[in-house]
Amino acid sequence: MIPQLIEFNGEVNPTIAAATPQTQTLSNDQSAAEEKGIPAYSAFAIPFIENRIDKWQKKDSYETLDEYRARMTEKNRDAKIAEMQRLAQQEYISKYESRVNLRHLELKPYDADHEVFLVTSPVLGEMIVPVPRANNEARIFASNWNGMQFKDPQYFIDKDHLALAKLTIITPSGKQYQYDNAAALNYTATNVEVHFDPITANMLASNENANKQTVQQQNVKLGTSDVDENIPENPTSNTKTFAVVIANQNYSNVAGVPLALNDGLAFSKYCEKTLGMPAENVRYYADASYGTMLRAMRDIKNIASAFNGDINIVFYYAGHGIPNESTKDAYLLPTDADGTQTEGCYSLNKLYAELGSTKAKEIVVFLDACFSGSKREEGMLFCPWRSAEG
Template identity: 35%
Template sequence: MCNFNAYVYSLLYLYVSTGVPLFHVSTNVLYVYSRFSWCFPHVPHLCFGLHVKIKFNYAKPLIEEDIKNWQKKSEFEKQSEWKKRVTAVNQNLKVKELTKENKSKYLNTNKRADLRYVLAAYDPENETFPVYIKNVDTLFIKVPIAQAPTFKEKWKNDVKITPNYDIVNDRAAIVSFSFKLGNNVYKSLNNYVPDQNLSANIDLPEIMVDVADNKVQTKPLSLQKAKTQPVAIIDRTIDKDIPVSSVKSSNTFAFIIGNENYQNVASVPFAVNDAKIFSEYCHKTLGLPKENIKVYIDATYGKILGALSTLKQISQAYKGDINVIFYYAGHGVPNEKNNEAYLLPADATPSMLEACLPLSGLYSSIGSIDAKQVIVFMDACFSGSRRENGMIVSARGVAIKPKKDIVTGNVVVFSAADGSETAYPYKEKGHGLFTYFLLKKLKESRGNVTLGDLADYIKTNVSQKSIVVNNKSQTPTISSSAQMQDVWRTMKLFRK
């Protein structure tokens, strides 16, 4: 196949300007490949059988045709100019250019003209307006309370609404909205995430390049050493054989948030698993019907507000005859100026706290609903630290001690850590340390445990195990409203 007279036992690397290896020779067979494919060449030319990743499937046939035309030698183009133009590097640049052009055309031809918007009642605690969009979604606009009356008054006639389009799941979609009133622009908070890493493979036509025009570098096989990473073994015992209770808690509702994959900051190890397994315990062990369990994975600001709105509606429908379990695993952040604590939505950044949920606002919202009891489990810390080593907020590298928020209503709050401490993971178990011992006690007791016993168990085991496995202190805390102070220890999570 290849015109080589001798066996070659070393690896040969061909580099284009990016330094990417494009072929190697092993024995007497020459293989040419890019990052995504390889092909057999024919001497005296090398065939770059490029298999380029195109980010959007809808653009694939258009780009394939355009690239074929781009690769053709023009009638008025010299051979040397053509060979200089049609290279692997230039082809990749051309693909990106064509992708961008076709994306713009695709979005412009798929815009909707039938959107109808309804402005709902203002939420002063979170300084947001819900906006209902018929047959689409409910979104939330952050409007400062001082501007809210004018915004509502001018809504019908003076607020200009602009949908912002992008690609979601390889289709045209509205990813956010902008609301303009005068010189002020307000943006929706529950934005969708456009496709960034999704891609489709596309086979592009071959590019012919002279071997003589490229430099070849030899690298002996003996210098190539495989790098291995230790594999962590996770004990999933707590996730299996979850006890099933005969109790049916039809009037208990669980709202469970697991924020692990953040768009702008480090992830929270095991937060998704925390949320999913806790939801299984709520169903199987505490007896909640599946429809009573609302699980939100990587929840945005809007989704969290939507969950609180749903909770309020359920409370009103049941006229207060409900129990509520609210669980959150994810990042918490402090305001460095006033030490206020915030929940960090999956689409937010710590430097823009206006798109984060104040803990005081959360406690105020759930404390104001009409319910027999509301039990909150907060597997997060609010010092600016994260589950693994490092900080997500403080540029000084120092944990900040947040203010202690006052709990009102029939609310009891279990927090994973105290003050400036960090809520750590329990890597060997695949959970947050706090959540692991919460689940462990539910499993051991089959859910029949008082909040007092649960609190004592979690506090003792987390504080001890944190020193052993993380070499750091972590002290869970329990706080309650004044009316629950004398009774919460005898309460249970389920209702018969």
């Protein structure tokens, strides 16, 4: 076995290499070379050199023993191996360079930053060719690629395989470019991702003679609004704050109150998320009858009694309000009342008195109602106490 011929990492021994490899960012595809019938250099060179060294090491029958001993020194053997290595390289290149078809060279995208093209071969791997950008020279080079001539290729052994050391590339107009593997060049393949917003009709430039008339579209959203959806959240926990929320929208005997139920639900969410009340502390009553309103007040008074008044109370009402023009009193209108009999309505004086009786630390009352006799949105509800004379 010939020592120090091929390193096991695939690198050719320095005595074999004929040129310094060009700096590249991509590795050669040597499997393609093997498919073309070009073996690895070591597979060719080792038996080639061993066969010749074996013959050289044998004693010639016409050679004296002293002559043989003088010839068979370590120094002479190393020199003979180096000679055989050079011969093996020459034989390998001569034998397999004819199997390389330079017409199969493929031009890759231009690297404008380094002003180079990448050229690939299924046998020889990647090569970097310098081409200037100025005066559109690189563009012209690329457009003429299919008509290029390739002359004077020079080969060497690189990483245990056949490689191209130099090549002259000639354009149809006769301009020459040189590939030189010893030139210190770099090629970077750049992949660009674009994340701009898609083009819309509004981005297109308008014509000066464009129609000056304007047609608009308006979207009206009922039931929810930004106020209902974008509710701020507060991490504070108010376990001793209770809310009574009454939302009366659908009345049996009078016109309804649009969106009252939505307002009540939205206020309940604010109590939980913004004011930090636990969900069970928010008592929500939808379309409350007179009996339901009585029960709601009894419930909050019982809670206050259980806490000995050590609570805060928030009261919210959305719905119709009714005035009594004779007594100047105001009433909340339950959904089962019509306002003609105040006995079936909930007096504000009664409301304030019962809330005050809880002895809560703080009481806040929100009334989303009109007590003038008009509906909450527009128009009159009715005025049962107005005299016939007006």
